Amino acid sequence: DYMVKILFFTHSNKLSGGERSLFDIIRWFNRSMDVSLITPGEGRLSEVIEREGISVYKIPPSPVFNIRRERMGIRDFVNAGELGRIAGFISSIIHREGFNVLYTNSQKAHVIGALVKLRTTHVKLIWHFRDILEGKARLLMNALSFIPDTIISISKAVDRQFLRKTKVVYNAISLPDRIKPVKLPGKFKIGYVGQIARWKGQMNFIRVMEGFKDDGVVGYILGGAIFEEQDYLELLEKTIIEKGLEKKIKILGWRDNVYDYFSGFDLLIHMPEKLEPFGRVIVEAMALGIPVIAHDIGAIKEVVGDAGILVNFKDYDAVRYHVKQLLTDMAFYETLREKGLKRYREVFRIERLIKEVKGIIEG
Template sequence: MKFHSSGLLQPRTIIFLTHSAAWSGAEIALFHLVTHLDKKRWKPIVVVFEDGLLIEKLREAGIKTRLLPLNPAVSELRKEAVGVKNVLQWRQIGIMWRFCHALTRLIQRERAAIVHCNSLKADFLGGIAGKWARVSTIWHVRDRIAPDYLPRPVVFAFPLAMRILGVRAITVSNAVRQTLRLPLALKEQIRVVHDGLPDPDIGVETNTANALMIGMIGRLSPWKGQHVFLEAIAIVREHFPDVRFQIVGAALFGEEEYEREIKAQAESLGLADALQWMGFRADAPQLLHQMNIVVHASTTGEPFGQVIVEAMLAGKPVVATDGGGVPEIVREGQTGLLVPMNDFQALAAAIMWLLQNPAAAQRMGEAGRARALSCFSIQKTAREIEEIYSQLLAR
């Protein structure tokens, strides 16, 4: 243990690494975690590999933040494009080698007790730097390590790198944990900690406008399923012509072409006068209160599903696809409805059932809020991760 000269216990430094500064799922989860750690015990320093909104919000919250730029030749490499040819390019290897040396020096200079990596690129780079600095390293696994979600070279390399680098892992769901192909003894050491969110504390409000509102929140991306949502609401509108719809989110990570495609799709489906494109919004909890039903339509198993928890905290019934970690959040028929992935007809049917049964929808919303407060609070998440830190440092 480390003490101040006053005899009081000195907080241990935890360095958090993330390659992206976008205000998106993994980055939002990181923000909530570092702002809810017990500052008497832990001193978080967030190292971000690019500039952006995350850094601004962290600094506003009083969190020490360091910008360590990663060359775009690596930082802008999309996970979908990763292959043997990409990984073995000498220029990229040289960039990563120099970056890991700089990161190692930063870790040593800050006298870090633990390195906590928050994204795939941060995992590999931080894992190497942590090993060079001889500091315990945690990979916070927010991706399903499966070929339907990541390129096969990454799926192969990830568990191998875990073993070589000797890192510990936290996964955001049991679904993610099950995708890690590791020996049983190592797999049993992996801790599952669901992402928690703060209670927005703005009350559970009901949309009092004349028109009912059905919404979907999340970045615009093919696997998030906005195109499936559009097909579903076209059916809903045939039966409920007065219902209105919102899509909240923007294209990130080079997916602007998908945004153009789905906006053209909405036009062709005749949804222009019933659908609002809200773009990127940082005030999602407030927007949720305009909605009567919240839809999650991912076409590939979602590692977790923070937006579902946000909707439950707002007291809204949820219709969600049943892949990945989503069934760990939604209790079918109690806090929402689950439908098969890529099935717009089933999605439409579930939405219409809730519209036809408003009392049941309200009960699901109330039960969802109670479940979110009990199981997915940020206080619970922070305490569980602090326990992992303590166990790691006690070894």
């Protein structure tokens, strides 16, 4: 009787979007399969996984995990020389504990996973791919992409960067059973949600909010600088003060009970600087019955469908126009709310994701 035993591997022990999606998958599979996680050092992700009673193996810290994603060419990795050591460490755990699936969730984990697969050929390697890459990083991942047994792409936009076929499986979310909306000041509250990072485009939100004067519209930036983007956070704070927007935009920072704050918003705006591989916050907004305005870049159109408002890249005037439209036209607002809820229920429920991924693991 073949027992599936899965070792999940991510190089980041923080709890941003990709890791939250991984957490949902591990937690669901823990009900019916033998699952463990391997990740470097201590962090929020291993904390929440261990709280679920799931084993976590810790990889000793390594400079490999600090190579910036954009810089990940073949040479950077050869020089790091550490890769073989880490791959050997993981291979020995796979042999000792009898894992038959290695499931990688982040780019450096995919690279190391490919090396593990070359040493440990019996293990089924699945890449869950969550990034849209450019330049040498894209070349590297395409070169290695023929090693995994299956690649799961989180959107068609992610799939398009590969030369080989991947399986498109959209992310999903499961809302907590209890959400207690936090009452925030403002007549019409607009949220901008996600880790504070240049590519996430919080500065675009500040540009949009400049156009609202004394109309009860208040903007909230929800999220923390979890990947060494402290200088960008300081720049945002400085810009808000310089433009005299302290009453119009509040930075809420990182919150554990993110949905309690999120559910207090009347609208979500999402305007990332780079190609968006998925846009988890858009799905969260739809699930909470919050309309979405986003600019059309990367996977956003396939995620939003007809359930939100899309504008051209950085078209601040169009965003402001639609905010005012939603402020005054309650029927339109309600239609968008309903469409979002319907789209979430039909496309982005966690049960659908689990079923699709389970089929890939067992297939």
